[in-house]
Amino acid sequence: MSRLRVLHVITAYNGRAFVPRAIRSARRMDQTAAEVDVLILDDASPEPGWSADLEKICAEEGASYYCTPRNLGIPRNCNLGLLAAVHNGYDFVTINNSDVIFPKNLITVMVAACQQPKVGSVTAWSNNVSVFTLPNQDPDALIADQAAVDYISETLHETFRNKVIDTPAGISFCIMIPTAVIREVGLNDPIFGRGYCEETDWSLRSLAYGYRICLTPSAFVYHMGRGSNVSAGLVSGAHTTVPENEDIIDMRYPEFRQQVTTFERETELWDVRDQAIDALIVKTAGEVGYRIDHDNSQMTGMETPDLVHVGLNPTLVPPVLSVSYRGFTQTFEVGLSTDLVEIFTGRFGRAPVLIDGYDPTVLKERSAKAGRSPLRTYPTSVWPV
């Protein structure tokens, strides 16, 4: 039996600051489950000289490059990737944003998910994909790092294996589709112009053909979010979508908004989110270590990013205890007299590697430099849970 083939498409529009990172990240993905070719589709980036530079970077990194003769907009640029995969005999195609970092295990996880019965598309999990988000307090500071993304994704894979969650629609920031499904469902509708909502329309069409739209919690992709779309003027800083495209969705699928509301209310994703954050914290604390700070009100989470941070904020009433790994956080209300060392030594099976090991002056200076308060507020539940 011949090896499965994946065409991994990254759509780009300007993005000098982040596209090279995405390409390097894509080229180092594990290819055990399938052979992966990386294709960059440059949608006629207007920044002078950038397209030539990007072509050079692609050649150096071993990725294919194509620059459209004129700007097509996201839906039609993505369609080029879908067509390239269908016409060149690939088994799967992934359509990706360029403001991302891919985990090493991405293709392995997504191919396995796509091979489950009637799965028509699989979206990866991320810190910034609307309702399908694994929330993070400060993703750009804490997880925009290849090693961190690999570790997070591998931990989630160990936790969830081949689990998929059915969702109302897909998100094309990182979506895998079997080419057989594209042959049946077709391409994105160019009516969506420069983009937004085209993947909702496509995935709802796939649903009408009897295919499942799924999210895999076992692959985590870091996503800056809206980087290229804001810079392209496609959406304003205040908007996350294009209202006229939403009108088309409302007209074509009048039930869709209600389906999303029901999904948000009833989804198992809430439990899966809790399990994911718990898995990251327990594994890291046990294998790498953790620290305890009895006053974390001036801390940013960047002090020792590889450790789990257990910290009490005594300035809040009642005091809030946060347990956090790189911004993935559980919070609880506790009493000031709670013996954190005893509790967490029991929970993690080992003593903390550091207790109150920070210099508040340094932290204050750092937060002043960053121009923001390191103090964050979290939703809380009651300890113990």
Next chain:
Amino acid sequence: MPIKQKTSNDTARPAAKLPELGLDRLSLEQALIDVEVANRRVIELTRRLAGMSKELAALRSQLSGSHVAAMEREVSDLRAQLAALRLQKAREMALTDRAG
């Protein structure tokens, strides 16, 4: 705006290592299909717009016609009421004259 195209001569790695995906051909073919679809949509929308304009004009005319008919009926009723009042007034005056 100059058309940007792939220039494989500039690449550092041999082009043979990368798959030849035929993107120029696919892009052109799909652009022509998209134009065809857009044209069909414009024609269909124009047909629907023309049809709905006609329907709107007919409804306006119908509404206007029924409105005039209602007004005519109302005028006719008022005229009949006025004639009856005049007749009654004349009878009252005749009775008054006889009594005087």
